[in-house]
Amino acid sequence: MTGYLIRRILQSVLVVVLASFVTFLLTDLLPGGPARAILGPRATEQQIQEFSHANGYDRPIPVQYGIWINNILHGDLGYSVKLNQSVGALIADRLPKTMVLMVISIAVALVVAVPLGIYQARRRDTLGDYAVTSLSFLLYAMPGFLVALLLVLVFSTGLGWFSPTAPQTGDVGQILAQGNALVLPVATLALITIATFSRYVRSSVMENLTQEYVRTALANGAGDGRVMVVHVLRNAMIPIATLLGLSLPSLVAGAAITESVFNYPGMGYTFIGEAEVRDYPVVLGIALVVSVATVVGSLLADIAYATLDPRVKYG
Amino acid sequence: MPIPDPAPGEPLAQQDEPARPMWRLVPQILLRNKLAVAGLGVVVFFVLFCFIGPLLYHSNQELANLRTADLPPGSPGFPLGTDDVGYDELGRLMIGGQSALEVGLAAAAIATVFGSLWGAVAGYLGGWVDVIMMRIVDTLLATPGLFLVLLLASIITPTEGLLILVIAFSSWLGPARLVRGETLSLRTRDYVQAVRMMGGGNRRTILRHILPNAIGVIVVNTTFQIADAVLTLAALSFLGFGIPPPHADWGGMLSKGTDFTANDYWWMIVWPGLCIVLIVVAFNFLGDALQDAFEVRLRK
Numbered sequence: 001m002t003g004y005l006i007r008r009i010l011q012s013v014l015v016v017v018l019a020s021f022v023t024f025l026l027t028d029l030l031p032g033g034p035a036r037a038i039l040g041p042r043a044t045e046q047q048i049q050e051f052s053h054a055n056g057y058d059r060p061i062p063v064q065y066g067i068w069i070n071n072i073l074h075g076d077l078g079y080s081v082k083l084n085q086s087v088g089a090l091i092a093d094r095l096p097k098t099m100v101l102m103v104i105s106i107a108v109a110l111v112v113a114v115p116l117g118i119y120q121a122r123r124r125d126t127l128g129d130y131a132v133t134s135l136s137f138l139l140y141a142m143p144g145f146l147v148a149l150l151l152v153l154v155f156s157t158g159l160g161w162f163s164p165t166a167p168q169t170g171d172v173g174q175i176l177a178q179g180n181a182l183v184l185p186v187a188t189l190a191l192i193t194i195a196t197f198s199r200y201v202r203s204s205v206m207e208n209l210t211q212e213y214v215r216t217a218l219a220n221g222a223g224d225g226r227v228m229v230v231h232v233l234r235n236a237m238i239p240i241a242t243l244l245g246l247s248l249p250s251l252v253a254g255a256a257i258t259e260s261v262f263n264y265p266g267m268g269y270t271f272i273g274e275a276e277v278r279d280y281p282v283v284l285g286i287a288l289v290v291s292v293a294t295v296v297g298s299l300l301a302d303i304a305y306a307t308l309d310p311r312v313k314y315g
Numbered sequence: 316m317p318i319p320d321p322a323p324g325e326p327l328a329q330q331d332e333p334a335r336p337m338w339r340l341v342p343q344i345l346l347r348n349k350l351a352v353a354g355l356g357v358v359v360f361f362v363l364f365c366f367i368g369p370l371l372y373h374s375n376q377e378l379a380n381l382r383t384a385d386l387p388p389g390s391p392g393f394p395l396g397t398d399d400v401g402y403d404e405l406g407r408l409m410i411g412g413q414s415a416l417e418v419g420l421a422a423a424a425i426a427t428v429f430g431s432l433w434g435a436v437a438g439y440l441g442g443w444v445d446v447i448m449m450r451i452v453d454t455l456l457a458t459p460g461l462f463l464v465l466l467l468a469s470i471i472t473p474t475e476g477l478l479i480l481v482i483a484f485s486s487w488l489g490p491a492r493l494v495r496g497e498t499l500s501l502r503t504r505d506y507v508q509a510v511r512m513m514g515g516g517n518r519r520t521i522l523r524h525i526l527p528n529a530i531g532v533i534v535v536n537t538t539f540q541i542a543d544a545v546l547t548l549a550a551l552s553f554l555g556f557g558i559p560p561p562h563a564d565w566g567g568m569l570s571k572g573t574d575f576t577a578n579d580y581w582w583m584i585v586w587p588g589l590c591i592v593l594i595v596v597a598f599n600f601l602g603d604a605l606q607d608a609f610e611v612r613l614r615k
Contacts, residue, residue, distance in 0.1 A: 141595035
């Protein structure tokens with residue numbers, strides 16, 4: 001197990017390095033390069049060249065990449081000229097906001113999806129099961145922004161219950177104080193996540209209910225409830241644990257589209273906004289953070305799976 | 316106990332039912348699945364709606380007319396309403412659907428072909444070739460799909476062809492992993508060993524034996540790819556990275572609709588949203604049914 005872990009960690013580091021290099025390469029594809037992006041379309045060729053030379057943009061790509069990595073290892077993620085902030089400070093500001101949104105959404109999704117999945121598994125092939133499955137299917141097929149728009153249309157414009165924009169300013173404390181404005185974004189994300197989670201819980205619980213240990217427990221006199229909670233759930237939750245690990249990147253990346261629809265200044269919203277104006281230092285910085293989160297997330301998911309399920313053996 | 320040779324003129328003692336070829340069995344099972352029929356019907360409807368529709372129903376999609384802007388459905392001459400510059404919604408849906416279907420099908424086709432070849436080669440050759448090829452896949456998977464797509468879309472000026480390539484680029488990873496898995500199990504089969512013993516080269520084995528036998532997995536994956544491609548295109552257009560106006564696009568229509576939610580111009584959101592959902596659900600039904608159809612055949 002330790003050997004497997006060490007190999008996985010080393011592989012993960014390699015993957016992050018490669019991913020960062022690919023991202024770096026992509027942003028260099030723009031004609032004119034970062035100099036053009038910063039100086040704007042009216043800069044002359046002369047100015048572009050001077051700026052490039054002064055900032056090292058005319059050096060070979062591997063050298064530029066090396067400098068960027070070196071800076072990162074010293075804690076400097078670059079500087080955003082458009083926003084007049086260091087990328088590090090920007091991420092430190094946006095990341096907590098995204099995390100607040102995502103943690104609340106995933107928590108709500110779990111609280112709803114687990115009982116829902118259990119209900120579906122116990123009452124499989126009844127009308128209730130079909131209804132929930134159809135609804136999940138429908139939600140699955142809807143793009144996130146469509147769910148968001150429909151919610152806004154019905155609950156904000158139509159009924160006037162909630163605000164159509166998420167909390168804009170302030171730190172996490174102030175955001176949480178504006179609960180009313182968080183309802184629709186959280187609802188959007190939670191609905192989509194519930195669709196996936198409940199299907200997993202449903203199939204996982206169904207699979208476990210047919211196992212022999214359930215029959216044994218019932219034969220030993222355990223009640224339905226005890227069997228469900230103490231025995232079945234512990235096993236059925238294993239895939240959910242891996243799912244949670246795999247949702248770590250979304251904690252960091254946020255739901256870019258949902259944040260855009262609700263104008264919520266999180267990581268995803270920032271990424272899209274800065275990508276539109278070609279603000280490469282920010283784009284690279286966020287992409288790097290997201291890559292690391294993705295790799296860590298899948299590593300945690302694998303570890304969780306191997307730890308929770310003693311049947312799994314890794315060579 | 317060995318089966319005795321039949322006397323001349325007698326039929327063989329044991330005859331299996333003649334194996335029905337896959338391309339006849341699969342459609343049979345497919346058509347028995349009502350959801351698949353519904354899905355197929357929806358797809359056919361949309362193909363007709365988007366490509367034949369504009370020939371029969373003429374609407375002005377090029378000249379803005381502010382006098383006919385923001386009309387609700389049911390207004391005379393505009394059965395589904397108009398958008399904020401006066402374009403007829405129904406006509407716009409038809410034309411918008413063209414890019415959705417074209418991009419969806421093309422991107423899925425390219426992603427599937429490229430990804431399947433990649434996966435088959437990696438799985439078949441094994442060794443360090445496999446390791447390198449799959450690490451590349453993992454690297455690309457390390458960036459969440461949307462980010463990758465946005466990154467690419469922000470660099471290029473979008474045309475339909477480039478969008479197809481961008482979407483295909485972020486979706487070939489799925490088929491690659493899938494086909495590699497299939498290949499790993501297929502290459503241990505007897506007929507593959509037989510081909511190699513007869514001197515078949517790698518290329519021949521992969522193209523003529525491995526891939527055709529993985530076709531079930533590939534086809535199922537393709538239908539889901541089409542659905543995903545439609546969703547990705549809608550997301551890109553929604554965020555403004557799609558084909559610029561006056562080109563019509565369901566995602567772009569939704570983007571416009573966002574600006575008017577406060578005015579309660581619901582028709583700008585509901586019609587394109589409905590189209591997207593119907594197409595995606597239809598392809599998902601088809602994919603599920605195909606999965607069942609191929610599995611039944613394998614069970615036999």
